[in-house]
Amino acid sequence: MELSLRNVSHAYGETQVLDDISLRVPAGQISCIVGPSGCGKSTLLRLIGGLERPTEGEILQLGNPPAGCLNPLTYVFQDFALLPWRTAEGNVRLVLEEHRLTYSEVKEITYDVLGRTSLLEFRDVLPKNLSGGMKQRVAIARALAVKPAVMLMDEPLSALDAQTRELLMEDLVRLWLRTPFTSVYVTHNLAEAVRLGHRVVVLSRRPGRIRETVDISLPLDQRDRGNPMLADIENHLWDIMRDEAAEADQELVHGG
Amino acid sequence: MADDLSAPKTTMPKTRMQVSEARPVRFRGGGFRPARRRWLGPLVFVVLIALAEWGTRSGWIGNLTLPRPSDVASTLWEMALSGRLWLHLAPSLTRLFVGATLGVSAGIAVGLLIGLFTYARAALVPLVAALFPIPKIALLPLFVIWFGIDEMSKYALIAFGTFTPTVVATYGAVDNVDRTLIRMGQSFGLSWHSIVRKIVLPGAMPGILSGLRISLAIAVILLVAAEMLGAEYGIGAFILEAGSLYDLERLFAGVTILSLLGVTISFALGLVEAKLLNWRS
Numbered sequence: 001m002e003l004s005l006r007n008v009s010h011a012y013g014e015t016q017v018l019d020d021i022s023l024r025v026p027a028g029q030i031s032c033i034v035g036p037s038g039c040g041k042s043t044l045l046r047l048i049g050g051l052e053r054p055t056e057g058e059i060l061q062l063g064n065p066p067a068g069c070l071n072p073l074t075y076v077f078q079d080f081a082l083l084p085w086r087t088a089e090g091n092v093r094l095v096l097e098e099h100r101l102t103y104s105e106v107k108e109i110t111y112d113v114l115g116r117t118s119l120l121e122f123r124d125v126l127p128k129n130l131s132g133g134m135k136q137r138v139a140i141a142r143a144l145a146v147k148p149a150v151m152l153m154d155e156p157l158s159a160l161d162a163q164t165r166e167l168l169m170e171d172l173v174r175l176w177l178r179t180p181f182t183s184v185y186v187t188h189n190l191a192e193a194v195r196l197g198h199r200v201v202v203l204s205r206r207p208g209r210i211r212e213t214v215d216i217s218l219p220l221d222q223r224d225r226g227n228p229m230l231a232d233i234e235n236h237l238w239d240i241m242r243d244e245a246a247e248a249d250q251e252l253v254h255g256g
Numbered sequence: 257m258a259d260d261l262s263a264p265k266t267t268m269p270k271t272r273m274q275v276s277e278a279r280p281v282r283f284r285g286g287g288f289r290p291a292r293r294r295w296l297g298p299l300v301f302v303v304l305i306a307l308a309e310w311g312t313r314s315g316w317i318g319n320l321t322l323p324r325p326s327d328v329a330s331t332l333w334e335m336a337l338s339g340r341l342w343l344h345l346a347p348s349l350t351r352l353f354v355g356a357t358l359g360v361s362a363g364i365a366v367g368l369l370i371g372l373f374t375y376a377r378a379a380l381v382p383l384v385a386a387l388f389p390i391p392k393i394a395l396l397p398l399f400v401i402w403f404g405i406d407e408m409s410k411y412a413l414i415a416f417g418t419f420t421p422t423v424v425a426t427y428g429a430v431d432n433v434d435r436t437l438i439r440m441g442q443s444f445g446l447s448w449h450s451i452v453r454k455i456v457l458p459g460a461m462p463g464i465l466s467g468l469r470i471s472l473a474i475a476v477i478l479l480v481a482a483e484m485l486g487a488e489y490g491i492g493a494f495i496l497e498a499g500s501l502y503d504l505e506r507l508f509a510g511v512t513i514l515s516l517l518g519v520t521i522s523f524a525l526g527l528v529e530a531k532l533l534n535w536r537s
Contacts, residue, residue, distance in 0.1 A: 049443055071445050081440035085458045085535040094454060095444040128537035146444065 001063045001072065001149040001182065002027050003048060008057035009207075010043055016207040017043050021057070023201060023210065025150065028180040032193040035203030036241060036248035041186045042154055044208065048184060049073045049152045065149035070099050074148035078155040080135040082127045088138045089114065089123035092145050113141040116175065133164035137171065144175075151183040157192060166225075169195055173220050190237050194230045195223050202240050205248035212240055323504040331509045345513065348479060348491045351407065352517075355414025356475040363419045363471070364464060367426020371460070372452065377427070384423050392417040393481045400486070410482040417478040418471040425467020426460065433459035462536065465529050472521050476514060491517075 003025035010018040017040040025031050025048075033041045046052045048059055050073060065072040075081075082091050089110055096106045114120045117137040127135055136156060143151055157165040169192060175181070176196075187193055193200045194216060202211040216233060223230055305325045311317035312324040335341040369376040370384075396413055403409040433456050441451040483492025491510055498506035 051439060051443060071443075073443075075440070075443045077436060077440060079436060081434075081436045083437060083455065083458070084537075095446070097454075098444070098446050098450060126535050128535060142444075 001061060001065050003150060003182075003184075004060045004062055005048070006058050006060065008044075008047060008054045008059060010040065010047060010052070010054050010056075018047075018054075019207040019209050021208065021210060025182065025184055026198075027063075027182050029198040030176065030181075030183045030185050030196050032185045032187060032197030032200045033203060034187060034190060034193045034200060034237065034241070035208060036205045036245040037188060038248055038251070039203045039205050039244075040208035041188075041203055044203075045075075045152050045154050045184060045186050048150075049075055061149075066147065069147045069149050071095070071146035072149040074143045074146055074151055076136075076139050076143050076151060076153045076156045078158050080127075080132075080139045080159070082135055082138055082142075084127050087124050087126055088119055088130065088134075088141075091127070091138055092142045095142055095146050109145050113144040116144065116178070117141040117171070131164070132160045133168055136160065136168060140172075140175070149182060151181055153183055153185045155187055156185075158187070158189070165189075165192075172196060173223075177221055190234045190241075193237065194234045195225075196220070200233075200237060202237060205244045206251070211244070320502075320504070323508050327505045328508045328512060331505045332512065335509065341513075344489050344491055344494045347487070347489045348483065351410045351414060351482070351490070352475055352479050354407075355411045355479070356418050356472060358411060359415035359418030359475070360422050360468065360471055362415070363422025364426050366419075367423045367464075368430060368452075368456075368460075370423065370427040371430025372456070380423075381427075384420055388420045388424065392478055396482060396485055405486055410479070410487070413482045414475050414478050417474050421471045421474060422464075422467055425470070426464050429460035429463025429467070430456060432463060462529075462533055465525065465532070469522065469525055472525070473518065476518055476521070480514065 005021055005023040005025075008018060008021045008023075009016070021044065023031075033044060035041045043052065047054050050059075061072070083094060086094060092110045092113060093106060096109060101109070110123075111120065114123055117140055119134065119137055119141060122130065122134060127138070130138065136159075140156070157168055160168065173196065176183075185193075185196060197216060198220075200214045200216065202214070203209065204211045214233060214237065216230075218227075218229060308317065308322055309325045312319070312322060332341070366376075366380065366384075370380050371377075392413055395416070396409070399409040399412045399416075403412050437455050437459065438451060441455050446454070479490075480492035480495065483490035484496045487493040491513055495507055495510035495514075498504075498510060
């Protein structure tokens, strides 16, 4: 399944947040959206997932979600959004309980996704006892459990420390290599974007417009840390963003 | 330190001055962190009771000021043996249970409505604000007219008294449920019903339970008030009767029962919290 955004604009009251965004999210690829803070990239993701309605333009699903898909557009949140009163396994089960699945199907899916995120031995642990990295892996397992057509990832690594972030990035690459998934990945971290993105969309500061789209053809498994080609792309992205980021930093905050 | 002293001559004076003034950094952290001291609570009781016992025995506390704690204890013991304790306790506990159950469940239901629906909030919050400050005891004569002199009016008083604080605690707790968890539920396609049952209710539970502490204390106060105004049996009636006879031992025995009731309720709520809220860090 692909997604297509046509001339999407969004405003909160008087404040124009997004301006005329047209974008195609190709199947089986990770599309990264980067931009200075407050450029509306998280808003864009909420629009794509149907948590908010765009003021103008339309967001289309092209084709049908794959068989067995329980929730075509599935989020991974920055702050994990785990229910603190449920164990790792309980949090995965939460999203399966809603569907007509037999007990053994639920169990099978739960164990499969917890295994893929190496959390099987922590399945009975409450979130309060999990590290930040493990919490986000539970959230990723929960997202995988519903076999999404598109994973909508909202700064999934931003709440983690640098080392955990590095490890989780490797986990994400491994997950993608095993079963390629379609994803829109919002981040402000350019290093993440060039390591994970098949294409990187740079947004301007508010109101967010598409400044440039950069395709990175290098396969994910060849993108080592410190790869000179990636460094060049990252520098190029930073050149585009630098002035925008500086100006965005000077702006006063207007409400939400 | 020795290395510092043998450093080059040019830096000598400064270094030596620093060394001569070396002292440990003053500790200024600590405190503001409640720690558990299990023995201290009971110890306060023991000390106060021992003090009263000693005072009444040695005579510097008069007989009419305070009864001897050991006499109160033996009165309680006799009451327990003769069955009079149960005769008064059973109707009180029934009233407390029925009244508080009615009030708390209605309060949680209305609190949830207010927390979940904009119109319910707009319509009911002012009403609750108007009802909350009314001293419920003042309404007892009215309740007697409405519900009769027997049990119903007592249930109604306790229910009404526990209702308003429960409503306020519940909708406050619902407001405080993490919105990102609700958005998460929506993004996974959970039904409205599931979101309320699996996310909103458990998320509001800490607030509801702490509201329950206040509601149940109010329930005990209202129970006694209702029983003092018209009941044959009950702790309140018992205390009133003892008071009018100036039978201080029995009066204090009644007060002790109320105190124990309060402590028991608080302890039971503590157990429920430990069980239901073990997920809190």
